[in-house]
Amino acid sequence: MSKVSFQLKSAGYCTASQSHALRGTTSRTIKFYATYAYLHHPKYGHILFDTGYTTRFYELTKSFPMNLYAKATKVYVAPEDHAASTLRKAGIDAKDVGYIIISHFHADHIGGLRDFPNATFICTNQAYDSIQNKTGLSALKQGFIPELLPDDFNQRLQLINIQSAEHFDPHLGAMHDLFGDGSIQLFQVEGHARGQMGALITTKDNPFLLIADAAWLKENYQKMHLPSPIVRLFFDSWKNFKISLQRVHDYHLANPDTLVIPCHCEATYRQVANDLTDETE
């Protein structure tokens, strides 16, 4: 089994009410970091799982209908926060990133795709079907800004059909072994967005389970503490969200040495990230 190196980074954040992420709690404002994972594979090189925000979000949400997105979500990101900038500082050229695994097509996950001209994009059939040819209001309903996709996106797309995968985890279900070496195994976590994908990453140390937005905060999956019912409005399926959350919860209990990473959980990010330096707004 090949092992990859793993780092959790973030590119910007948005603010939200804690009571939306955890029902029944106070409405204090919390930061939803737009994290992404940088992976290095001994054979396949530089790989990203999502990209976080870029300042393109501001440019593309100036006019109707996408200005509604900006009104609903207060986003903080600067050019130096972009995934490509962070990688450059670490000596990695964006041109050398070979793969980007897209968990789902919300703007805080795909904001940086245009900065990686040679990457192959990996997503599920279902996620792609949910955004394909969507523009204007129908795109907005999916939390999708079409212009965030590179012009040659379709040519560089590798669609994954996880349901036909050969491997099976008792909690997470079908697991697609991306490179056939056990290093990166992809699974589906439905509910938040159609076809949303997570990844189990095998490193030389403990594994990581990237669950994207199947939970927002660790309390969601650790204690089965649900978000506010208000957020159902933005979810693909509340019923499937709860099923996925239960699966992650069960996986966590059965695999306590695997660190589960909800994309936007600040506490989890602090636990694993080594580059969180600026805490001021």
Ligand SMILES: [Zn+2]
């Ligand atoms: Zn999302």
